[in-house]
Amino acid sequence: MTDRALAVVRAGALTTVQDLGRPGHAHLGVPRAGALDGPAAALVNRLVGNPPEAAVLEATLNGCSLRPRSAVTVAVGGAPCPVRVDGRPVAWGAPVRVPAGALLDVGSALRGVRSYVGVSGGITVEPVLGSRSTDLLSGLGPAPLTDGTVLPLGSPTHLHARVDVAPQPAPPTELVLRVTLGPRDDWFTPEAVRVFTSRTYRVSPAGNRIGLRTEGPALERARPGELPSEGMVLGAVQVPPDGRPVVFLADHPTTGGYPVIAVVRTEDLAAAAQAVPGTPVRFLGVRRR
Amino acid sequence: MSMRALPVGDAALLVEVSSGEEAQALHAELLRRRAEGSLSVREIVPAARTVLLDGLTDPARLAAELSVADIPPAPPRARAVVELPVRYDGPDLADVAAHWGVAPHEVARIHAATEFSVAFCGFAPGFGYLTGLPERYDVPRRATPRTAVPAGAVALAGPYTGVYPRSSPGGWQLIGTTEAVLWDHARVPAALLSPGTRVRFVPVGAVGA
Numbered sequence: 001m002t003d004r005a006l007a008v009v010r011a012g013a014l015t016t017v018q019d020l021g022r023p024g025h026a027h028l029g030v031p032r033a034g035a036l037d038g039p040a041a042a043l044v045n046r047l048v049g050n051p052p053e054a055a056v057l058e059a060t061l062n063g064c065s066l067r068p069r070s071a072v073t074v075a076v077g078g079a080p081c082p083v084r085v086d087g088r089p090v091a092w093g094a095p096v097r098v099p100a101g102a103l104l105d106v107g108s109a110l111r112g113v114r115s116y117v118g119v120s121g122g123i124t125v126e127p128v129l130g131s132r133s134t135d136l137l138s139g140l141g142p143a144p145l146t147d148g149t150v151l152p153l154g155s156p157t158h159l160h161a162r163v164d165v166a167p168q169p170a171p172p173t174e175l176v177l178r179v180t181l182g183p184r185d186d187w188f189t190p191e192a193v194r195v196f197t198s199r200t201y202r203v204s205p206a207g208n209r210i211g212l213r214t215e216g217p218a219l220e221r222a223r224p225g226e227l228p229s230e231g232m233v234l235g236a237v238q239v240p241p242d243g244r245p246v247v248f249l250a251d252h253p254t255t256g257g258y259p260v261i262a263v264v265r266t267e268d269l270a271a272a273a274q275a276v277p278g279t280p281v282r283f284l285g286v287r288r289r
Numbered sequence: 290m291s292m293r294a295l296p297v298g299d300a301a302l303l304v305e306v307s308s309g310e311e312a313q314a315l316h317a318e319l320l321r322r323r324a325e326g327s328l329s330v331r332e333i334v335p336a337a338r339t340v341l342l343d344g345l346t347d348p349a350r351l352a353a354e355l356s357v358a359d360i361p362p363a364p365p366r367a368r369a370v371v372e373l374p375v376r377y378d379g380p381d382l383a384d385v386a387a388h389w390g391v392a393p394h395e396v397a398r399i400h401a402a403t404e405f406s407v408a409f410c411g412f413a414p415g416f417g418y419l420t421g422l423p424e425r426y427d428v429p430r431r432a433t434p435r436t437a438v439p440a441g442a443v444a445l446a447g448p449y450t451g452v453y454p455r456s457s458p459g460g461w462q463l464i465g466t467t468e469a470v471l472w473d474h475a476r477v478p479a480a481l482l483s484p485g486t487r488v489r490f491v492p493v494g495a496v497g498a
Contacts, residue, residue, distance in 0.1 A: 028410050029411045030414045140414060180296070182295055183295035228336065228338045229337050229411060230341065231335075231343070233301050233343050254334060255410075263299075264298075265298070266299075288296055289299045
């Protein structure tokens with residue numbers, strides 16, 4: 001039986017295919033995309049013996065249900081959640097064998113936002129510009145999953161060491177994001193910069209794969225006018241006219257005209273991807289490395 | 290050329306210059322350095338007055354190098370001109386004509402007589418910000434953006450002309466329509482326009498038809 005495919009029985013609120021993304025095309029207006037919680041995606045790949053570039057599923061808040069057409073090894077990581085095979089509870093954060101035709105149910109996140117499902121062989125939808133990632137800003141890559149979608153799977157390689165269990169960080173109860181100021185901190189009053197790095201914000205429910213939105217004290221500009229469009233990086237903290245900082249995540253636009261007050265360290269963005277709405281956020285000013 | 294290199298996070302630099310021409314010259318020089326192997330960087334993203342370099346191992350060293358670098362003017366453009374057939378039938382043609390102080394058919398004539406170049410891309414894959422019109426033809430964005438601008442719409446905002454690669458919301462002034470395919474990820478290259486591409490709009494059909 002070589003029918004390596006995965007049928008989507010319940011797509012969930014938002015489940016997308018993600019890999020390492022498509023960096024290197026920003027000059028054409030192409031966002032990088034890729035798994036928001038990179039370490040979690042890397043871990044589920046390791047757990048099923050996949051190479052790091054294999055595509056996984058990123059589920060949001062309420063999981064998804066999948067029926068493989070041939071026996072596969074899966075691992076669920078990222079946001080902790082109940083995992084069941086044909087109704088029987090199985091391990092989260094560890095490799096699990098799912099027989100052909102059995103129903104794998106990835107439940108709602110108990111904590112955190114995004115659960116990752118690694119499948120032996122990886123999801124092998126057609127790549128676009130070298131990546132299988134769904135990009136919700138530009139629409140590149142496969143559409144978000146819908147009930148009934150059938151996803152092709154690759155052949156397991158078994159070339160990579162499989163690990164049986166691995167520690168994963170808990171989703172944050174308080175999100176501390178280390179930032180280096182600039183490049184446009186001079187567009188804000190000294191008081192606004194002080195407020196930004198000392199007061200507590202909260203994660204807004206309006207966030208998505210493009211950016212983590214925050215609620216909290218508005219940051220006052222020191223100068224009027226518009227900034228000509230300029231290139232944006234992952235982790236840029238852009239401040240739109242409402243004064244509330246937005247942290248750019250993987251599907252962020254490649255250029256933008258609102259001033260960037262600071263940039264979040266890349267290592268801290270995985271926790272940002274798992275912070276539920278209402279989580280307190282502090283921006284901690286650090287020196288550039 | 291006076292440059293200001295602003296650090297962005299731990300691995301990027303935003304190099305600011307004083308004009309769009311200087312940004313294009315700096316972009317050309319950085320591409321040349323990357324091609325010859327003297328610059329290692331993941332992304333080089335030109336924009337209106339800046340060039341962003343992302344994925345640098347030592348941004349401070351590059352900033353120091355650039356502070357004393359002599360950036361030559363952008364080299365003469367050897368690349369062929371991309372011709373985009375356009376029907377000047379946009380719903381904002383009359384508004385643009387009013388801003389310019391000319392008749393609607395004059396908008397088409399002036400626009401089609403201009404050689405553009407892609408200053409930078411952004412907004413959507415394959416969307417180029419084209420410069421070439423004299424400053425007196427700058428137009429504001431529309432006060433209320435449209436919820437859906439069709440793919441192929443040729444539009445103006447500020448100093449730029451752009452062509453919408455796919456249907457999307459937009460606040461630019463629509464002057465025409467092209468059937469050219471700006472973006473096709475199954476094509477190599479996927480983007481018809483990339484920074485530095487020269488562009489001409491070639492009218493088809495009657496103005497306002």
